[in-house]
Amino acid sequence: MRPLGDDTGPAIEVRGLRKLYGQTVALHDIDFEVSKGEIFAVLGPNGAGKTTTVEILEGFRPREGGTVKVLGEDPFRADEEWRARIGVVLQTTGEFEDLNVREVVRHFARYYPDAQDPDELIERVGLAEKRNARASKLSGGQQRRLDVALGIIGRPEVLFLDEPTTGFDPSSRRDFWQLIRDLATSGTTIVLTTHYLEEAEQLADRVAVIVGGRILDIGVPQTLGGRDTEATVVSWMGPDGLESVHTTAPTKFAADLHARLGGEAPGLTVHRPSLEDVYLQMIGADTAATAALASAAGVTTEDS
Numbered sequence: 217m218r219p220l221g222d223d224t225g226p227a228i229e230v231r232g233l234r235k236l237y238g239q240t241v242a243l244h245d246i247d248f249e250v251s252k253g254e255i256f257a258v259l260g261p262n263g264a265g266k267t268t269t270v271e272i273l274e275g276f277r278p279r280e281g282g283t284v285k286v287l288g289e290d291p292f293r294a295d296e297e298w299r300a301r302i303g304v305v306l307q308t309t310g311e312f313e314d315l316n317v318r319e320v321v322r323h324f325a326r327y328y329p330d331a332q333d334p335d336e337l338i339e340r341v342g343l344a345e346k347r348n349a350r351a352s353k354l355s356g357g358q359q360r361r362l363d364v365a366l367g368i369i370g371r372p373e374v375l376f377l378d379e380p381t382t383g384f385d386p387s388s389r390r391d392f393w394q395l396i397r398d399l400a401t402s403g404t405t406i407v408l409t410t411h412y413l414e415e416a417e418q419l420a421d422r423v424a425v426i427v428g429g430r431i432l433d434i435g436v437p438q439t440l441g442g443r444d445t446e447a448t449v450v451s452w453m454g455p456d457g458l459e460s461v462h463t464t465a466p467t468k469f470a471a472d473l474h475a476r477l478g479g480e481a482p483g484l485t486v487h488r489p490s491l492e493d494v495y496l497q498m499i500g501a502d503t504a505a506t507a508a509l510a511s512a513a514g515v516t517t518e519d520s
């Protein structure tokens with residue numbers, strides 16, 4: 217039985233978290249919460265502070281300021297019992313000498329009081345055909361699957377995944393997403409860092425964007441950065457080439473266009489900003505490229 221303690225609030229609470237590496241401020245007093253059973257994605261460019269944040273939550277790194285609670289406890293001071301409730305999949309793959317997949321999974325299962333059945337778990341992460349292969353001989357994507365198996369073997373209440381699908385082929389990535397969704401449905405809280413915007417969009421209930429150790433925005437992927445209210449681009453082939461208009465009322469615009477042209481607009485597309493569009497805008501890398509593309513495509517605004 218777990219002690220009750222103050223473990224009734226959110227799965228993760230972070231207030232004023234500050235991290236220094238020497239003189240460098242890696243995290244500037246960041247705040248966020250993750251609810252139980254939520255899938256929370258942390259996005260940001262290289263060096264933004266994602267891994268640092270996750271490693272502090274995992275209890276692997278000390279901090280210089282703020283309060284951090286994971287399942288009601290300070291991860292840096294937490295005991296073995298707390299650790300058994302946490303699953304971790306790091307960026308680097310573990311080294312398992314000459315053991316095969318089954319031996320590795322069985323070995324790790326012994327550390328947990330209520331471990332999953334090793335053979336079922338191997339099946340679940342899609343490694344059944346490789347159960348007798350040496351762990352060191354797996355492909356990159358297969359090794360990540362083994363890492364994920366080891367991360368979830370103890371039935372963690374909170375699972376941390378640092379760039380979990382790097383090296384996965386598209387079909388393995390989709391299988392993995394389903395595995396993560398199933399875990400969340402069964403009540404596991406999941407925190408993942410990723411560079412794949414599609415992954416965040418497909419999986420996350422909420423996304424935090426970190427840049428330079430600061431959180432720029434936190435929200436559901438569908439509305440992040442004002443995505444739902446940003447203008448839509450309607451494009452079609454006019455007599456002189458591609459025409460594009462930014463509009464906040466694309467349905468009305470398309471209906472008016474239909475009336476104006478007396479029929480179908482050739483090559484009509486309606487483009488709403490993707491998560492990637494708003495993310496790139498947010499981190500500032502997109503500004504020059506967007507201006508150049510817009511000018512090349514002759515984009516005007518509806519009001520201009």
Ligand SMILES: Nc1ncnc2c1ncn2[C@@H]1O[C@H](COP(=O)(O)OP(=O)(O)OP(=O)(O)O)[C@@H](O)[C@H]1O
Nearest residue numbers: 237238240242260261262263264265266267268269
């Ligand atoms: N052990 C360390 N010692 C000194 N500085 C570090 C250390 N680890 C990270 N940093 C610095 O802290 C900042 C945040 O790094 P972090 O690894 O958290 O970024 P990240 O968002 O995970 O990046 P990536 O997407 O490349 O994995 C960077 O400027 C990095 O150089």
